[in-house]
């Protein structure tokens with residue numbers, strides 16, 4: 001099965017095998033594309049990795065179930081319900097995520113066929129007054145595409161949480177989505193509270209915080225705006241990945257052209273084998289890149 005990680009491994013192989021066959025400039029170009037991709041996407045490539053953070057009982061686990069449309073993780077009235085981080089991953093691709101889960105120190109994961117291109121990480125409660133907990137968030141951030149901060153309408157304005165915790169995470173704003181959950185309890189007051197939470201986040205230092213109202217439980221579950229936000233982010237990530245795979249495909253064509261032109265009539269058998277192997281690797285790389293571009 002083609003995925004970004006195996007494509008990048010194959011590209012590394014093409015670079016290694018083509019020394020002395022393909023011009024160094026073309027090999028450097030391909031190596032550069034691979035390096036940029038690894039830095040940016042780590043091990044998971046085209047999948048959107050989303051973590052849910054927030055106070056105990058704010059509804060993180062309920063939101064995961066609501067987004068999936070099925071009860072996958074435990075929710076409850078006894079606090080805290082979630083004691084260790086749990087990742088919910090797409091069933092068919094779960095072995096692709098082993099390294100990511102290791103990086104996030106996540107020992108438990110649940111597979112579901114309700115997800116295709118997203119991983120949801122249910123984090124345990126963060127007591128915002130604990131410095132150690134801020135460090136946990138900071139260590140998770142490099143490995144995830146987005147963090148959804150889940151707020152309870154009764155506690156969203158907690159000044160310690162804002163001043164001591166969120167304000168220090170302002171540099172990560174591009175990765176953050178803020179969900180004001182349980183708005184079924186607010187009715188017509190929802191808009192005012194969404195505005196108030198936005199105002200507090202701006203006071204914390206956020207430029208344009210994205211605040212979405214959600215209902216994760218009860219008769220009127222509504223996570224449509226949250227899902228739309230995540231789909232928008234997945235689309236943006238796919239665009240970037242697809243550009244990158246196109247770069248790999250173009251580099252594969254260049255590599256094949258150079259390799260196939262590198263053998264002449266006087267070349268001995270060993271040289272022919274070397275060139276042939278290199279050319280075949282570039283063809284294979286091109287075929288895999290096309291398969292990945294056509295997958296969606």
Ligand SMILES: Nc1nc2c(ncn2[C@@H]2O[C@H](COP(=O)(O)OP(=O)(O)OP(=O)(O)O)[C@@H](O)[C@H]2O)c(=O)[nH]1
Pocket residue numbers: 054055056057058059060061062063074075076077078079080081082083124125181182183184185214215216217218
């Ligand atoms: N009215 C209402 N109740 C909700 C909503 N979302 C969650 N709840 C309730 O809030 C309680 C806590 O929900 P959980 O999903 O377990 O919260 P959590 O953030 O995962 O909590 P921890 O795992 O302890 O950190 C449960 O009783 C849920 O039924 C909502 O949108 N509206």
Ligand SMILES: [Mg+2]
Pocket residue numbers: 060061062074075081082122
């Ligand atoms: Mg929970």
